[in-house]
Amino acid sequence: MGKITPSAASAFRSRTAVLLTALTLLLSVNACGVIAENESREQSSAAITSPTATPIPTPAPTPTPGKGPACPGLRCTSITVTGDMLVHTQLWQQARADAAAAGQPGYTFVPLLEGQRRYISNSDLGICHQETPVAVPDGPFSAYPSFNVPPQIITAAKDVGYQACTTASNHTIDRGTEGLLRTLDTLDAAGLKHTGSYRTEAASKEILMLKTEAATVAVIIGTYGHNGQIPEYPWLVDELDPAVMIAKAAQARAAGADIVLGVMHAGDEYASEPNAQQQEVAHALVDSGQFTMIYGHHTHSVLPIENYKGTWIVYGLGNGVTELSPWYVVNNEGLLVRAQFSENAAGVWTASDLAWAPSVIVRDPYRWCSVASDAPQGVCASPAADAETRLRTQSVVESMGAAAAGAHELLITKEK
Template identity: 40%
Template sequence: MKQRALPVFLAFLLLTSCSANTSGEPTPTANAPQSKPVPVPSTPSPPPEPQELSLMATGDVLLHPQLLAEAETGDGHDFAPLLAGLEPYVQDADVALCNLETPIGTAPYSGYPMFSVPAQIVTDLAKLGYDGCTTATNHTVDKGTAGVNRTLDTLEQQDLFATGSYRTAKEAAEPPIMTVDGVKFGIIASTYSLNGMRADADWQVDTGVGAAKLIQRAKQAAKDGAEIVVAAIHDGAEYSSKPTEAQRRLGRALAESGAFDFIYMHHTHSVLPIEKHAGTWIVYGLGNSVAKHATPTILNREGISIKATFTRDPKEDWGLSELAWVPHQLSESPVRWCQVATADDCLPAADAKASLARTTQTVNAFDAFDDGLVPWEVD
């Protein structure tokens, strides 16, 4: 569009104004139109880095024949009722890890001594809110390489992190790191044994509970970017309330190394003490998460779950700032996960009270409460 000519009077005013402006630039009059500022597109700020993250760790997921029978639906299995009591705790943590004791198989399924369980257990753990599972146990190769691969395929299909067993040498060489809200967790898993069997390849399962090897793996995970490093060790004597001497030496050596931020163990199918040593928390035995053993002892019906809260300090280093625990007992039939810390109609009141007293005494055998272990309470 062409510009219209200025009236003579207005041109005179502009000329006068220009001559009075020492900068040589014309000064706009009060009635002159002002140009509007051009909006600058805003760049969205990156989300703030988390300053606190919590990890839930639970014990063995061990599906004995009674649990399979109770979960049958006619056209499959439904383990949701068995696991339902865990849900508020899983949801209360930023990341939840199980220990998947047994390989995923195909029908007909089997129990001890050579386990094979349906894939539905992984589906139901994922629905509950679990983020991953460790898979290095004494039953990992019960169904050979096919079982190892099927288990990992199933976990992958549910978008669950897994470490402890591997499908390929390349997979075994990858850093055992899961990323949560941008923070990298290194999970160092291993089992004391494969029940006398051998994996088809040395890299297939993380085996061995020697301190030197585990510490080296932890340091390598840190070099690979892990900001928090946790040990998840399958070891101990079954149906005991005390760690073995070898177990305690291992836990303390890992703590003294400074390579781990937190250490926990499973396999004993019973609760063991919690200890703070060299500034690092060690859980010697989580007990079972869900199981139904033929061996008639209350110890294999009890377990604990823990919530480890990690905090980032001003130097950007992470450390465990609080450890919380909740005890449970598995009901008789149908089997259900029942917390015993507060009043609940999942178990007879007398059973829950006795279980709470027994588990509390075991957990505190090494003065964990004096060192800061707290109850895990959820709304």
């Protein structure tokens, strides 16, 4: 190897210095680029997480307290139900006289039902029970045992505030399929929703869903029989079959029902307690977990109210309207029930209040009259008779522990 001269060494050192300077500059530029990129990311992250940024607001639920008693939660709805609309000869004679007194042709049952208006108007939903088929407006009409009554009873029900009626009963097919269809046509013309009897098999599979401001309410009914008659088609009228009713309730829940009412048309006429069928069916419906409340009619007498596993069962509402019976005093009495339902934090609706008002039918003129202790219509029959009716009704209503469970008399005059 040759020797490195001083001049060559000097040149080598000079080239090395230049290379080191260039490498230092290159590293410096790269480092600045990385730093700049990191700073940009940090600034971007800071912009996203800055406490001064405006978050997207979550809309607050709208309070919907509903009508009736004070709502214990954010959302409530109340439902009023009454017993059999049972129109006999004396009632349509009264309706004709009331129409004539008002200078109207035909028949009007509005004065007969007028006392119910105040109760229905202080609830979010009113449901009646159309016990019998209706005739054409001018008749001919007939009463027991095969009813065909003036259709003006339906328009009167609408007038005083009902929004829907159930139609399954032991008299639904008194006038065959034709009478059943005529009744449905009359309900539709009056603007009343209905369930229990149907025009088609497809319609029989649908669920009546009623809307209030706060909730969706499903109504499912069944009748114990048809007085020995056989419907032309098996789907014409809803039967009292717990399995079918429970399946319909599940269908209603899947379709968005918040509250499901189970309705029974069953029991022993003029009784003061439910029979085995009523109790077995009602308890089966409650045990399914699909129903929010159960109520019934048919016996033409007031029956007890029971709180079974936290669910109210109103076994019998008595008569909504009827002519006076000279043999059965209980036939002339009825029960109006208003249930308030509220939604809890989990979104489950349960009854938060159950109130009842005793009623009686009076004559000359025929009228439905509340005998509740606040006497909203004044004296009905006489002070003594009204007190006797109220006491008799209360003793039956509370005979299965309803008062201890929280059911109470409805004093409509004390509400706003």
